[in-house]
Amino acid sequence: MLEITGDFRGIFMKQIMRKKWGLLFAGALCAALLWAVCTDGGAGYAGPEVGQPCICFLQTQDDADCILIWQGEDAVMIDTGEAADATSILVSMEQLGIEKLDALILTHPDKDHIGGATAVVQEIPVERVFEPYYALENERLDELHELFDRLQLSVEIVEEDFRMELDSFTLTVYPPQEKEYKKDNNYSLAVLFQSGDSYAFFTGDAMKKRQKELLELNLPQTGLLKVPYHGRYVKDEEELIRKMAPEYAVITAAEAAPEVERALDTVGSEVFYSGRENVLFQTDGRNFRLVE
Secondary structure (H helix, E strand, O other), X not given: OOOOOHHHHHHHHHHHHOOOHHHHHHHHHHHHHHHXXXXXXXXXXXXXXXXXXXXXXXXXXXXXXXXXXXXXXXXXXXXXXXXXXXXXXXXXXXXXXXXXXXXXXXXXXXXXXXXXXXXXXXXXXXXXXXXXXXXXXXXXXXXXXXXXXXXXXXXXXXXXXXXXXXXXXXXXXXXXXXXXXXXXXXXXXXXXXXXXXXXXXXXXXXXXXXXXXXXXXXOOOOOEEEOHHHHOOOOOHHHHHHHHOXXXXXXXOOOOOHHHHHHHHHOOOEEEEOOXXXXXXXXXXXXXXXXX
């Protein structure tokens, strides 16, 4: 049973006072469904030889990112939503039986990507934390680093491409190519998921300069794309969408800019919005499929 303590209790109580039960209930209900689909009955996780890797874009209260990737005993989280999303994130993890994270990837230090990290790392054991190089003043990030130090968490600053090999899938993390950007979003780490011949690409909040860097990567054809910057339009973004041409695209918001929707429609992508509901995919190592 999840015990809610400290600052996390304050977040939880605020949500109650603001009558956010609908979101919590929806998160728990969807988590129960995911548990049934992605585990072997009531026995906990299915082994990698039985189940299929799952990717879930968790619903958040506002435009924010929290993505879970797991199979068997392997589990990775990309970003942690806002602080107010922490309750529903932890409820979902408990329902799914995810008791630890092999890695927590914080793509960049904006509050809609690292806000829930304080609660997550205090409640769930995390083996490694990955972040981009970021030398600017950021009070929220400084406080988070102080917590990591107290918890003796291993924090690795990603300055070169690297691959993380897990039993059931592989993640390749691509850091920004420069040390300083005018826009914080361009510090975003990008992550390529691979299971067999299926690929998914997570772009953080990459804006124009960072998207140009991503266009230079030698990426495979991806079946699933996390659309950059919550579906807000960035000049010339059509070029990245044309290159990726994903079968499925997820926007971490309730709606997207018309230009982005048109670009995705042009390449034939089926579009989903995690600002409206949890969005879950599985892959058999060849193709992704939506789990409804």
